[in-house]
Amino acid sequence: MRHEQPSEGALAALFCLRCHARNAARLAYRCPDCGGILRVERPLPAGRRWRTSDFVSERVTLGEGGTLMRKVRPDLLHERFHGQLYVKDETRNPSGSFKDRLVAAAVSRALALGAPGIVCASSGNAGAAAACYAANAGVPAIIVCPESTPEGKVAQIAAYGATFHRVPGDYSRSFQVGIELAAESGFANVTTTYQNAYGVDALRLVGQEILDDLSGNVPDWVAVPTSSGPLVHGVWQGFSDWSVQVPRLVAAQSEGCAPIATAFREGLQDVSPWPAPHTLASGISDPLASYPDEGSLTLSLVHATGGQGVAVPDAMILSAMHDLARRAGLFSEPTGATSLAAMRQLFDDGLIGEDDTIVCLVTGNGAKDYAAWRTADGQV
Ligand SMILES: [Zn+2]
The missing domain is CATH 3.40.50.1100 (Rossmann fold)
Structure with missing residues:
Protein backbone atom coordinates (compact mmCIF):
# COMPACT_ATOMS: atom_id res chain seq x y z
CA MET A 1 0.00 0.00 0.00
CA ARG A 2 1.32 3.38 -1.00
CA HIS A 3 1.48 5.99 1.73
CA GLU A 4 0.78 9.41 0.31
CA GLN A 5 2.32 12.35 2.07
CA PRO A 6 -0.28 14.98 2.84
CA SER A 7 0.42 18.07 0.77
CA GLU A 8 2.03 21.01 2.50
CA GLY A 9 -1.12 23.01 1.74
CA ALA A 10 -3.27 20.51 3.62
CA LEU A 11 -0.92 20.66 6.57
CA ALA A 12 -1.00 24.44 6.79
CA ALA A 13 -4.59 24.59 8.04
CA LEU A 14 -6.12 27.75 9.47
CA PHE A 15 -7.12 27.54 13.12
CA CYS A 16 -9.50 30.08 14.68
CA LEU A 17 -8.18 31.40 17.98
CA ARG A 18 -11.73 32.28 19.13
CA CYS A 19 -14.01 29.34 18.17
CA HIS A 20 -11.23 26.80 17.46
CA ALA A 21 -12.67 25.86 14.05
CA ARG A 22 -10.21 24.42 11.52
CA ASN A 23 -10.22 25.18 7.80
CA ALA A 24 -8.01 23.82 5.03
CA ALA A 25 -5.47 26.24 3.63
CA ARG A 26 -7.17 28.99 1.65
CA LEU A 27 -7.33 32.74 1.21
CA ALA A 28 -9.22 33.75 4.35
CA TYR A 29 -8.44 36.66 6.62
CA ARG A 30 -10.80 36.04 9.51
CA CYS A 31 -12.69 32.96 10.71
CA PRO A 32 -15.71 32.47 8.39
CA ASP A 33 -17.74 31.19 11.37
CA CYS A 34 -17.06 33.77 14.08
CA GLY A 35 -14.75 36.50 12.70
CA GLY A 36 -11.90 35.46 14.99
CA ILE A 37 -8.18 35.79 14.25
CA LEU A 38 -6.72 32.87 12.29
CA ARG A 39 -3.42 31.11 12.98
CA VAL A 40 -1.64 28.65 10.69
CA GLU A 41 -1.31 25.21 12.23
CA ARG A 42 1.58 23.09 11.12
CA PRO A 43 3.49 20.29 12.82
CA LEU A 44 7.12 20.87 13.73
CA PRO A 45 9.52 19.61 11.07
CA ALA A 46 11.00 16.24 11.97
CA GLY A 47 14.67 16.21 12.87
CA ARG A 48 15.48 19.77 11.86
CA ARG A 49 14.65 23.43 12.43
CA TRP A 50 12.31 25.57 10.34
CA ARG A 51 13.70 26.80 7.04
CA THR A 52 12.62 29.77 4.97
CA SER A 53 11.59 27.30 2.26
CA ASP A 54 8.92 25.93 4.63
CA PHE A 55 7.11 29.26 4.19
CA VAL A 56 8.39 30.95 1.04
CA SER A 57 8.46 29.52 -2.50
CA GLU A 58 11.50 29.57 -4.75
CA ARG A 59 9.68 31.84 -7.20
CA VAL A 60 9.07 34.45 -4.52
CA THR A 61 12.07 34.48 -2.18
CA LEU A 62 14.63 37.28 -2.32
CA GLY A 63 16.76 35.98 0.53
CA GLU A 64 14.75 37.56 3.36
CA GLY A 65 15.36 36.62 7.00
CA GLY A 66 18.42 35.08 8.58
CA THR A 67 19.36 38.60 9.66
CA LEU A 68 22.48 39.40 11.63
CA PRO A 94 15.70 43.03 0.78
CA SER A 95 13.43 46.09 0.93
CA GLY A 96 14.88 47.30 4.21
CA SER A 97 12.45 46.08 6.85
CA PHE A 98 11.25 42.91 8.59
CA LYS A 99 8.03 43.16 6.59
CA ASP A 100 9.80 41.27 3.81
CA ARG A 101 9.48 38.13 5.92
CA LEU A 102 5.67 38.38 6.14
CA VAL A 103 5.14 39.51 2.58
CA ALA A 104 7.34 36.78 1.10
CA ALA A 105 5.32 34.10 2.89
CA ALA A 106 1.95 35.73 2.21
CA VAL A 107 2.70 36.18 -1.50
CA SER A 108 3.97 32.61 -1.78
CA ARG A 109 0.73 31.27 -0.35
CA ALA A 110 -1.41 33.66 -2.39
CA LEU A 111 0.20 32.53 -5.65
CA ALA A 112 -0.04 28.86 -4.65
CA LEU A 113 -3.77 29.36 -4.09
CA GLY A 114 -4.18 30.98 -7.50
CA ALA A 115 -4.45 34.69 -6.68
CA PRO A 116 -3.83 36.86 -9.77
CA GLY A 117 -2.25 39.72 -7.80
CA ILE A 118 -1.86 41.21 -4.33
CA VAL A 119 -3.22 44.11 -2.31
CA CYS A 120 -1.41 45.52 0.73
CA ALA A 121 -2.54 48.27 3.09
CA SER A 122 0.47 49.65 4.86
CA SER A 123 2.03 52.49 6.78
CA GLY A 124 4.82 52.20 4.20
CA ASN A 125 7.24 49.37 4.90
CA ALA A 126 4.88 46.50 4.14
CA GLY A 127 3.78 48.36 1.02
CA ALA A 128 7.38 48.66 -0.13
CA ALA A 129 7.90 44.97 0.62
CA ALA A 130 4.75 43.94 -1.24
CA ALA A 131 5.63 46.06 -4.27
CA CYS A 132 9.14 44.60 -4.26
CA TYR A 133 8.06 40.96 -4.04
CA ALA A 134 5.25 41.39 -6.58
CA ALA A 135 7.68 42.94 -9.05
CA ASN A 136 10.07 40.03 -8.74
CA ALA A 137 7.28 37.43 -8.94
CA GLY A 138 5.77 39.16 -11.97
CA VAL A 139 2.31 39.81 -10.52
CA PRO A 140 0.44 43.12 -10.11
CA ALA A 141 0.34 44.86 -6.73
CA ILE A 142 -2.02 47.49 -5.36
CA ILE A 143 -0.63 49.37 -2.36
CA VAL A 144 -2.69 51.58 -0.02
CA CYS A 145 -0.99 53.97 2.41
CA PRO A 146 -1.98 56.95 4.56
CA GLU A 147 -1.14 60.42 3.20
CA SER A 148 1.38 60.86 6.03
CA THR A 149 3.58 57.99 4.78
CA PRO A 150 7.27 59.03 4.66
CA GLU A 151 8.55 59.89 1.19
CA GLY A 152 11.31 57.29 1.30
CA LYS A 153 8.73 54.53 1.55
CA VAL A 154 6.56 56.14 -1.13
CA ALA A 155 9.59 56.33 -3.43
CA GLN A 156 10.28 52.64 -2.92
CA ILE A 157 6.68 51.68 -3.76
CA ALA A 158 6.83 53.78 -6.94
CA ALA A 159 10.23 52.39 -7.91
CA TYR A 160 8.94 48.82 -7.78
CA GLY A 161 6.09 49.80 -10.09
CA ALA A 162 3.04 49.09 -7.95
CA THR A 163 -0.35 50.77 -8.33
CA PHE A 164 -0.39 53.18 -5.42
CA HIS A 165 -3.25 54.80 -3.51
CA ARG A 166 -2.65 57.41 -0.83
CA VAL A 167 -5.68 57.65 1.41
CA PRO A 168 -6.65 60.48 3.79
CA GLY A 169 -6.80 59.60 7.48
CA ASP A 170 -4.77 57.25 9.64
CA TYR A 171 -3.62 53.70 8.93
CA SER A 172 -6.91 52.11 9.92
CA ARG A 173 -8.64 53.94 7.06
CA SER A 174 -6.07 52.54 4.60
CA PHE A 175 -6.65 49.12 6.12
CA GLN A 176 -10.37 49.32 5.25
CA VAL A 177 -9.68 50.54 1.71
CA GLY A 178 -7.29 47.61 1.30
CA ILE A 179 -10.06 45.16 2.20
CA GLU A 180 -12.39 46.81 -0.32
CA LEU A 181 -9.80 46.81 -3.12
CA ALA A 182 -8.95 43.15 -2.49
CA ALA A 183 -12.63 42.23 -2.74
CA GLU A 184 -13.10 44.25 -5.95
CA SER A 185 -9.97 43.00 -7.68
CA GLY A 186 -9.97 39.38 -6.56
CA PHE A 187 -6.35 39.86 -5.50
CA ALA A 188 -4.99 38.36 -2.28
CA ASN A 189 -4.76 40.71 0.68
CA VAL A 190 -1.24 40.48 2.10
CA THR A 191 -1.70 43.29 4.64
CA THR A 192 0.70 42.56 7.48
CA THR A 193 -1.43 42.91 10.57
CA TYR A 194 -2.67 39.54 11.85
CA GLN A 195 -4.95 39.59 8.81
CA ASN A 196 -2.78 37.34 6.66
CA ALA A 197 -2.05 34.32 8.84
CA TYR A 198 0.47 32.92 6.35
ZN1 LIG B 1 -13.97 31.19 14.67
Missing part, protein backbone atom coordinates in the same frame (compact mmCIF):
# COMPACT_ATOMS: atom_id res chain seq x y z
CA MET A 69 22.19 39.50 15.42
CA ARG A 70 25.18 41.07 17.09
CA LYS A 71 26.32 42.19 20.50
CA VAL A 72 26.64 45.93 21.00
CA ARG A 73 28.19 47.90 23.85
CA PRO A 74 26.04 47.56 26.96
CA ASP A 75 26.26 51.26 27.81
CA LEU A 76 24.13 51.87 24.73
CA LEU A 77 21.35 50.85 27.11
CA HIS A 78 22.66 52.58 30.24
CA GLU A 79 26.03 53.29 31.82
CA ARG A 80 25.10 51.08 34.79
CA PHE A 81 24.07 48.15 32.61
CA HIS A 82 26.70 45.38 32.51
CA GLY A 83 24.73 42.59 30.86
CA GLN A 84 24.52 41.47 27.25
CA LEU A 85 22.86 43.78 24.75
CA TYR A 86 22.13 42.47 21.27
CA VAL A 87 20.54 44.06 18.23
CA LYS A 88 18.90 41.94 15.55
CA ASP A 89 19.27 43.93 12.37
CA GLU A 90 16.09 43.54 10.35
CA THR A 91 17.07 46.57 8.23
CA ARG A 92 19.12 44.09 6.16
CA ASN A 93 16.06 42.52 4.57
CA GLY A 199 2.59 36.03 6.64
CA VAL A 200 2.45 35.98 10.43
CA ASP A 201 3.32 32.28 10.43
CA ALA A 202 6.75 32.92 8.87
CA LEU A 203 7.72 35.25 11.72
CA ARG A 204 8.30 32.23 13.94
CA LEU A 205 11.66 32.14 12.19
CA VAL A 206 12.62 35.31 14.08
CA GLY A 207 12.27 33.59 17.46
CA GLN A 208 14.08 30.52 16.18
CA GLU A 209 16.97 32.60 14.81
CA ILE A 210 17.43 34.41 18.14
CA LEU A 211 17.45 31.11 20.03
CA ASP A 212 19.95 29.56 17.62
CA ASP A 213 22.20 32.63 17.59
CA LEU A 214 22.39 32.39 21.39
CA SER A 215 23.25 28.66 21.14
CA GLY A 216 19.96 27.67 22.71
CA ASN A 217 20.19 30.07 25.65
CA VAL A 218 17.00 32.02 26.24
CA PRO A 219 17.55 35.78 26.70
CA ASP A 220 15.82 37.56 29.57
CA TRP A 221 14.12 40.07 27.28
CA VAL A 222 13.23 40.56 23.63
CA ALA A 223 12.01 44.05 22.74
CA VAL A 224 9.81 44.49 19.68
CA PRO A 225 8.59 47.70 17.98
CA THR A 226 4.86 47.03 18.01
CA SER A 227 1.81 48.15 16.05
CA SER A 228 -0.75 45.33 16.08
CA GLY A 229 2.00 42.92 17.05
CA PRO A 230 2.57 39.99 14.63
CA LEU A 231 6.29 40.26 15.31
CA VAL A 232 5.68 39.75 19.04
CA HIS A 233 3.66 36.69 18.03
CA GLY A 234 6.48 35.43 15.82
CA VAL A 235 9.11 35.70 18.54
CA TRP A 236 6.78 33.98 21.00
CA GLN A 237 5.99 31.21 18.53
CA GLY A 238 9.61 30.63 17.53
CA PHE A 239 10.67 30.18 21.14
CA SER A 240 7.58 28.12 21.98
CA ASP A 241 8.39 25.74 19.13
CA TRP A 242 11.83 24.83 20.43
CA SER A 243 12.15 25.85 24.07
CA VAL A 244 10.19 25.32 27.26
CA GLN A 245 11.11 28.86 28.25
CA VAL A 246 10.16 32.03 26.40
CA PRO A 247 11.84 35.40 27.06
CA ARG A 248 9.92 38.30 28.52
CA LEU A 249 8.46 40.04 25.50
CA VAL A 250 8.33 43.83 25.42
CA ALA A 251 5.78 45.52 23.16
CA ALA A 252 7.46 48.87 22.45
CA GLN A 253 5.21 51.71 21.32
CA SER A 254 5.28 55.48 20.97
CA GLU A 255 3.35 57.61 23.45
CA GLY A 256 1.64 59.09 20.39
CA CYS A 257 0.05 55.74 19.52
CA ALA A 258 0.09 53.31 22.40
CA PRO A 259 -3.06 51.18 22.53
CA ILE A 260 -1.29 48.03 23.75
CA ALA A 261 1.09 49.73 26.20
CA THR A 262 -1.81 51.71 27.69
CA ALA A 263 -3.93 48.61 28.23
CA PHE A 264 -0.90 46.95 29.84
CA ARG A 265 -0.31 49.88 32.19
CA GLU A 266 -3.96 49.91 33.21
CA GLY A 267 -3.95 46.18 33.89
CA LEU A 268 -6.53 45.41 31.20
CA GLN A 269 -6.84 42.26 29.10
CA ASP A 270 -8.58 43.98 26.18
CA VAL A 271 -6.99 46.66 24.03
CA SER A 272 -9.06 49.65 22.89
CA PRO A 273 -8.52 51.61 19.65
CA TRP A 274 -6.29 54.68 19.91
CA PRO A 275 -8.26 57.84 19.08
CA ALA A 276 -5.79 60.08 17.23
CA PRO A 277 -2.32 58.69 16.50
CA HIS A 278 0.49 61.22 16.28
CA THR A 279 4.08 60.00 16.23
CA LEU A 280 7.26 60.22 14.15
CA ALA A 281 7.45 56.44 14.37
CA SER A 282 5.25 55.95 11.31
CA GLY A 283 5.73 52.19 11.19
CA ILE A 284 3.90 51.71 14.50
CA SER A 285 1.29 54.43 14.05
CA ASP A 286 -1.64 52.01 13.94
CA PRO A 287 -4.72 52.93 16.04
CA LEU A 288 -6.22 49.40 15.63
CA ALA A 289 -9.54 51.12 14.94
CA SER A 290 -11.48 48.14 13.59
CA TYR A 291 -9.37 45.30 14.98
CA PRO A 292 -8.45 46.00 18.62
CA ASP A 293 -8.68 42.23 19.19
CA GLU A 294 -5.33 41.97 17.37
CA GLY A 295 -3.81 44.20 20.03
CA SER A 296 -5.44 42.06 22.72
CA LEU A 297 -3.84 38.93 21.25
CA THR A 298 -0.43 40.60 21.37
CA LEU A 299 -1.09 41.83 24.91
CA SER A 300 -1.96 38.29 25.99
CA LEU A 301 1.50 37.14 24.85
CA VAL A 302 3.17 40.00 26.73
CA HIS A 303 1.28 38.95 29.88
CA ALA A 304 1.96 35.24 29.33
CA THR A 305 5.73 35.81 29.21
CA GLY A 306 5.94 38.19 32.16
CA GLY A 307 6.82 40.95 29.70
CA GLN A 308 5.97 44.61 29.49
CA GLY A 309 4.01 47.01 27.33
CA VAL A 310 5.95 50.28 27.18
CA ALA A 311 5.15 53.65 25.61
CA VAL A 312 8.02 56.10 25.11
CA PRO A 313 7.97 59.71 23.91
CA ASP A 314 9.19 60.43 20.38
CA ALA A 315 12.16 62.35 21.81
CA MET A 316 13.42 59.11 23.43
CA ILE A 317 12.88 57.22 20.17
CA LEU A 318 14.90 59.80 18.21
CA SER A 319 17.63 59.71 20.83
CA ALA A 320 17.85 55.90 20.62
CA MET A 321 17.83 56.11 16.80
CA HIS A 322 20.68 58.60 16.91
CA ASP A 323 22.72 56.50 19.34
CA LEU A 324 22.24 53.29 17.31
CA ALA A 325 23.80 55.08 14.34
CA ARG A 326 26.57 56.90 16.20
CA ARG A 327 27.55 54.17 18.64
CA ALA A 328 26.62 50.94 16.91
CA GLY A 329 26.78 51.78 13.20
CA LEU A 330 23.14 50.87 12.71
CA PHE A 331 21.07 53.22 10.53
CA SER A 332 17.44 52.88 11.63
CA GLU A 333 14.18 54.67 11.10
CA PRO A 334 12.37 55.88 14.27
CA THR A 335 10.16 52.78 14.53
CA GLY A 336 13.19 50.49 14.53
CA ALA A 337 14.78 52.30 17.47
CA THR A 338 11.64 52.09 19.61
CA SER A 339 12.83 48.76 21.01
CA LEU A 340 16.02 50.29 22.45
CA ALA A 341 14.13 53.35 23.71
CA ALA A 342 11.64 51.11 25.54
CA MET A 343 14.39 49.06 27.17
CA ARG A 344 16.10 52.25 28.34
CA GLN A 345 12.81 53.25 29.93
CA LEU A 346 12.45 49.88 31.65
CA PHE A 347 16.02 50.10 32.96
CA ASP A 348 15.32 53.56 34.36
CA ASP A 349 12.21 52.12 36.00
CA GLY A 350 14.33 49.46 37.73
CA LEU A 351 12.68 46.56 35.93
CA ILE A 352 15.82 45.21 34.25
CA GLY A 353 18.68 43.50 36.04
CA GLU A 354 22.17 44.90 35.54
CA ASP A 355 23.33 41.53 34.20
CA ASP A 356 20.34 40.62 32.05
CA THR A 357 20.55 39.53 28.42
CA ILE A 358 18.51 41.74 26.10
CA VAL A 359 17.68 41.47 22.40
CA CYS A 360 16.35 44.56 20.62
CA LEU A 361 14.77 44.02 17.21
CA VAL A 362 15.57 46.93 14.89
CA THR A 363 12.91 46.68 12.24
CA GLY A 364 13.39 49.29 9.48
CA ASN A 365 16.19 51.10 7.64
CA GLY A 366 16.96 54.78 8.19
CA ALA A 367 16.91 55.56 4.47
CA LYS A 368 13.14 55.14 4.58
CA ASP A 369 12.62 58.33 6.56
CA TYR A 370 15.15 61.12 6.03
CA ALA A 371 12.68 63.68 7.38
CA ALA A 372 12.84 61.98 10.78
CA TRP A 373 16.62 62.18 10.65
CA ARG A 374 16.47 65.90 9.94
CA THR A 375 14.19 66.24 12.98
CA ALA A 376 16.58 64.17 15.08
CA ASP A 377 19.56 66.27 14.03
CA GLY A 378 17.71 69.32 15.29
CA GLN A 379 16.72 67.75 18.61
CA VAL A 380 19.37 65.28 19.74
